[in-house]
Amino acid sequence: MTAPALDAPVGVDLRAPVARANPVAKLAVASLVAFALLLTVDPVTAGAALGLELLALPWCGVGPRGLLRRGWVLLAGAVPAGVATALLGVDAGAVLVGAGPVTVTEGSLQAGVAISLRVLAIGLPGVVLLATTDPTDLADALAQRLRLPHRFVLSALAAMRLFGVLAEEWQALTAARRARGLGDGGPVGRVRDAVARVFALLVLALRRATVLATTMESRGFGAVTHRTWARPSRFGPADAVVVAGGVAIAAAATAAGVAAGTWELLLA
Amino acid sequence: MSTTDPRSNLPARDPRVVAATGAAAALGLAVYLVGLPASVSLFGTPLADLTLPAALFVAFAGTALAAAVLTRTTWRVVDLVVASVLGVAGGLLFAVWNVAVWPAASGALAFYPPASAVLVGVWLLPAVLGGLVVRKPGAAVYTELVAATISAFIGNQWGFATVWYGLVEGLGAEFVLAVLLYRRFGLGAAIGAGLGAGVAVGLMDSLIYYPTFSAGYKIVYVALAMLSGAVIAGVGSAYLTKALARTGALAPLASGRTAERV
Numbered sequence: 001m002t003a004p005a006l007d008a009p010v011g012v013d014l015r016a017p018v019a020r021a022n023p024v025a026k027l028a029v030a031s032l033v034a035f036a037l038l039l040t041v042d043p044v045t046a047g048a049a050l051g052l053e054l055l056a057l058p059w060c061g062v063g064p065r066g067l068l069r070r071g072w073v074l075l076a077g078a079v080p081a082g083v084a085t086a087l088l089g090v091d092a093g094a095v096l097v098g099a100g101p102v103t104v105t106e107g108s109l110q111a112g113v114a115i116s117l118r119v120l121a122i123g124l125p126g127v128v129l130l131a132t133t134d135p136t137d138l139a140d141a142l143a144q145r146l147r148l149p150h151r152f153v154l155s156a157l158a159a160m161r162l163f164g165v166l167a168e169e170w171q172a173l174t175a176a177r178r179a180r181g182l183g184d185g186g187p188v189g190r191v192r193d194a195v196a197r198v199f200a201l202l203v204l205a206l207r208r209a210t211v212l213a214t215t216m217e218s219r220g221f222g223a224v225t226h227r228t229w230a231r232p233s234r235f236g237p238a239d240a241v242v243v244a245g246g247v248a249i250a251a252a253a254t255a256a257g258v259a260a261g262t263w264e265l266l267l268a
Numbered sequence: 269m270s271t272t273d274p275r276s277n278l279p280a281r282d283p284r285v286v287a288a289t290g291a292a293a294a295l296g297l298a299v300y301l302v303g304l305p306a307s308v309s310l311f312g313t314p315l316a317d318l319t320l321p322a323a324l325f326v327a328f329a330g331t332a333l334a335a336a337v338l339t340r341t342t343w344r345v346v347d348l349v350v351a352s353v354l355g356v357a358g359g360l361l362f363a364v365w366n367v368a369v370w371p372a373a374s375g376a377l378a379f380y381p382p383a384s385a386v387l388v389g390v391w392l393l394p395a396v397l398g399g400l401v402v403r404k405p406g407a408a409v410y411t412e413l414v415a416a417t418i419s420a421f422i423g424n425q426w427g428f429a430t431v432w433y434g435l436v437e438g439l440g441a442e443f444v445l446a447v448l449l450y451r452r453f454g455l456g457a458a459i460g461a462g463l464g465a466g467v468a469v470g471l472m473d474s475l476i477y478y479p480t481f482s483a484g485y486k487i488v489y490v491a492l493a494m495l496s497g498a499v500i501a502g503v504g505s506a507y508l509t510k511a512l513a514r515t516g517a518l519a520p521l522a523s524g525r526t527a528e529r530v
Contacts, residue, residue: 030428038429038476070423073367077425080371084378111480123427130421151348156414159352199511202357206517209353213346213520222345 011069012131016061018242019132023141025239026133029246030125036250037122040264043110045257046117052249053124060128071127078119086112121253125246135160140233151222158216162208169204173197288334289447296327321471328468332409332442341450343404346520351402355411358394359418365390366424381478382485385470385492389500391433392465395441396505399461400453401512403522408445408461412438433472440468441501453523458506459498466490466497 013019018026033053037046057067086109097104139157143150174197177183183193216222257263300323343351370387377383398411416434424430444464448457470493474486481489509523518524 034428034432041479073423074425074427076367076371080375081425084375119425119427122429123423123425126420126427127423129428130423135421151343151345152352152410155345155348155352156355156417158349159356159414160418162353162356203512203515203517205353205357206350206512209349210346210517210520213344213349216349217345222348 011063011066013061013063014132016132017059017238018056018128018245019061020238021242022145022233022235022239023129023133023138024145024233024235025242026125026129027138027141028243029249030129032243032246032250033125033253034122036254037118040254040257041111041114041118042257042260042262042264043114043117044260044262045253046114046121048256049249049253050117050121050124052252053121056245056249057128060132062128062131066131067127070131071124074120074123074127077123078116081119082112082116084112085115136231137233140229140231141235144229144233145235150227154221158212159209162205162212165208166201166205170197170201173200173204286449289331289449292330292334293327293447295330296323296325299323299326321475324468324471328436328439328443331446332406332439334446341404343406347402347404347407350518350521351398351404351407351411352414354398354401355394355414356418358397358411358415359422361393362391362415362419362424363422366419381481382489382492385473385489386496388466388469388473388493389462389496389498389504392437392441392462392469392497392501393504395438395465396458396461396501397508399441399445400458400505400509401518401521401523403450403453405446405450406442408441408465409435409438412441412465429476433469436468436472437465440465453509455503455506458509459502462497462499462502462505463494464497465501466494469493469497 033049037049062070086104095105096109135157139153142148143153177193177197182196183190185192254263300319373387374384377386392412394415395408395412399408401407402411412434413431416430416437419434420426420428420430426433441461441464444460445453445457448460467490470490473493474481474489478486478489509518512518513524516524
């Protein structure tokens with residue numbers, strides 16, 4: 001496990017029913033919920049979806065610690081987006097706070113709450129997918145179950161494995177530049193040094209990529225038209241249940257929004 | 269940097285490619301001119317309001333598909349792996365950008381809501397860069413899709429929607445490279461691809477994330493997104509490709525073979 005996204009799972013139980021499901025099933029749930037929520041901005045639909053997702057969490061194997069560790073970035077996005085909408089969004093209804101362009105009204109406050117809830121509800125299934133899925137399993141599932149072109153899927157997987165190597169090279173690069181006395185000279189010099197290091201890392205990554213390609217080709221990658229798989233990816237009844245759960249969350253949230261009269265199609 | 273590669277096996281102005289590209293663009297135009305039926309409503313929205321996105325989708329997807337299928341160029345393993353690595357690098361760029369730069373920068377631009385569009389070019393960079401470096405049909409879409417998937421996997425504010433965004437942004441850049449029949453990869457083509465991706469992300473954003481903007485704001489938003497795409501993704505990628513080629517790192521690729529040696 002080398003990618004930063006894959007460090008030792010903290011607060012994650014990989015034996016939970018949803019965590020064990022085929023990655024394609026989890027992907028389907030994340031897509032279904034995101035699709036249902038992208039159609040509308042309303043607090044009832046997003047809130048209902050978020051509530052149902054939180055209720056489902058115990059079966060997903062992601063505990064409170066794991067959720068906090070992996071989901072904080074969602075909060076970092078959701079709260080500012082909601083605050084900005086409440087302050088600067090289209091004003092409607094009674095003015096609650098403020099004057100001039102920066103006002104919080106009933107309309108903009110509702111929109112702000114809706115946007116925050118929506119970001120969280122769309123992001124949470126993604127957090128679970130990320131926390132409980134090994135990239136190798138995902139690649140196997142994408143190529144075998146979704147029938148995506150296997151050469152592309154496996155190349156992307158191979159490239160992801162370069163993560164850890166590149167982190168080491170970044171350290172070496174920094175040390176080498178330091179030894180040569182580069183990277184001094186105030187804020188401007190530091191920015192210039194950072195750009196130079198990023199570019200050098202990109203060059204190193206591309207050199208590794210061409211060597212990796214030669215290695216893969218010499219072992220027969222991309223040569224045969226019929227590929228066999230060391231790790232078969234299966235989609236069973238339990239996976240279908242997980243997908244059905246995603247359909248249920250999307251449908252129930254939409255139904256709640258329609259029943260409350262706040263659901264409104266966005267693409268207008 | 270010369271714009272054509274005599275050693276590549278891309279069909280030079282193959283009449284079938286020209287015909288298919290024209291047909292897809294014409295089909296998109298036809299959808300736009302005829303319009304979707306206004307009498308049919310979907311959840312209270314007349315379908316006619318979806319005409320523009322539908323027309324764009326038909327034209328983009330049709331052109332990219334037709335060109336990708338008809339150009340008999342197959343991807344070599346080195347093309348695949350290089351595009352993947354560029355995608356992963358783009359995903360890392362997104363991860364840093366989304367957390368360290370975007371919240372503060374977009375906050376600073378909040379005085380004029382559509383102004384945040386000047387920043388979207390950064391998210392389009394992998395699409396144009398992948399297209400320019402690998403020079404294969406589908407390279408822009410694939411690179412952007414990998415970058416967006418990595419970004420979603422690391423975790424960001426927009427969750428899984430990032431993947432669909434990556435697909436559409438990549439198609440926007442791919443469309444322009446396909447219209448140029450994958451024969452031109454210079455500065456002009458790069459700016460065009462950046463503009464194409466900018467149109468795609470501008471329309472997506474103003475429909476999905478900023479539906480409450482007035483029509484004037486939406487037009488400004490799309491225009492600024494195009495500008496940002498052309499400058500950051502277009503000019504930036506052209507410059508980066510040239511610099512990478514000069515190091516020799518692209519030697520096994522079409523873009524490295526045609527680079528001038530200094």
